[in-house]
Amino acid sequence: MLGVLGTGLGFAAFFALVATVGPARTMLVTYVAPVFALAYGAAFLHEAVTVAAAAGVVLVVAGTRVASRPVPRTGA
Structure with missing residues (x-):
């Protein structure tokens, strides 16, 4: 039940x-997932950064910031 509930909420989000x-x-x-993995590893497992x-x-x-910029539209 926990897996179904967690997966269902994840898909809904x-x-x-x-x-x-x-x-x-x-x-x-x-793309940002490895950043959180590094932070969690350093905070909870005392891994070296x-x-x-x-x-x-x-x-x-x-790179994520550049990729998330809105695309300028050309008026033609």
């Missing part, structure tokens, strides 16, 4: 997000 912001912007959340990992976080966040 996912489809609500698709309806609100569109599928392209919704899929950007998959290296310079390379921090640089990766900066690149992921910057």
Whole structure:
């Protein structure tokens, strides 16, 4: 029951997000997942955050930001 409930709520939230912001912007959340994995690993498992990992976080966040910008429309 817990799996069905959690999965059902997850899908409901996912489809609500698709309806609100569109599928392209919704899929950007998959790029941010490693950032949270790194943060949770450092906070709860006391894993080391290296310079390379921090640089990766900066690149992921910057790339996600660039990809989520609205596309300018040309008036023709």
